[in-house]
Amino acid sequence: MxxxxxxxxxxxxxxxxxxxxxxxxxxxxxxxxxxxxxxxxxxxxxxxxxxxxxxxxxxxxxxxxxxLDVVSLLPDVTQKNFETYIKDWVLHHRRNIGELNKIPREDLPAWKFVHEAPYWFFIPFLPCSPEEIGVLFDYYNMMFVSVAFEIRDFNNKARDFHRELISTDLPRKNALRHAYWTAMLSRRFGLYFALDLSTAHEEAHVDLTIEGPYDHVTNKINNAVGSLLGSRTPRSKDLQGVIDAAWASGELGYAKDFRETSGGQTANVYWQKPLDVMAKKYNVKPKFSQTEKDTLEKMRVNVPNVPIIH
Known part of the structure; x- marks a missing residue:
């Protein structure tokens, strides 16, 4: 409810x-x-x-x-039927079993194994990282599998949002994608779920490239903005338009022009205004890790002295 x-x-x-x-x-x-x-x-x-x-x-x-939202129409999940529950949901949502692995059609023993495999064989094929699954389990206990596939659908919708920008303005595309994704999560599952899941997502997908430290801060900002907008926007209002408006008003962050210099790795970042606007509108700031705080300090960004969002 x-x-x-x-x-x-x-x-x-x-x-x-x-x-x-x-x-x-x-x-x-x-x-x-x-x-x-x-x-x-x-x-x-x-x-x-x-x-x-x-x-x-x-x-x-x-x-x-x-x-009221219906999370799952499945019967009660108990320890006894939990193993069947995982296997059935993975197979149901990945109708082409070849998605699970590139199994040659002629390899009948391999196909037979997949059909008869124990439930734990399917856990790696859930559409979430272990960190994200931990959040789903905390919120939904043994019903987490059905929610995982609903999350996957939101991921796909977010990836398709302004797909035309992939080849022309990737920093903007990524900002819109993260904000729209968390806005949908927040509207569907609540503000704190969206924040916890998006944080788990960032922790699970550590980017070791030059973009990594900057992308993680950017994503934390945009995930927080999206979560707030999703929880506070009336359901009758289109979230895509709300996210577009947030970009137009400078509420979303981005990083671009990543490069190596004599002083080390750097980039052009747009973080200060989004943080200031968030503090002014909502009196909160994202929860940054120590590494992210170090990156903010390196880029001379002043984090507002307001409560952490969650």
């Missing part, structure tokens, strides 16, 4: 579903503008007709939108 809401400072809420309290003293709610919070409800808690009660405490509280 996703609620788009905001509150006065000091306000918290209790949430009741069909008379049962499902949240007490919840206060992870924006105070300056509407944001989205996610609450996880099992289908067994729902009835044909349901009553949802939200009681604010110690201040005013405002609701913009409430909706």
């Amino acid at each position: 996703k609620i788009q809401h905001r509150r006065e400072s000091g306000t918290s809420i209790d949430i009741f579903l069909n008379g049962n309290k499902i949240e007490a003293g919840y206060d992870t709610i924006p105070t300056d503008s509407f944001g989205t919070s996610s609450f996880y409800i099992h289908s067994s808690d729902l009835k044909k007709s349901n009553e949802l009660v939200i009681r604010p405490k110690n201040g005013k509280y405002y609701i913009s939108d409430i909706n």
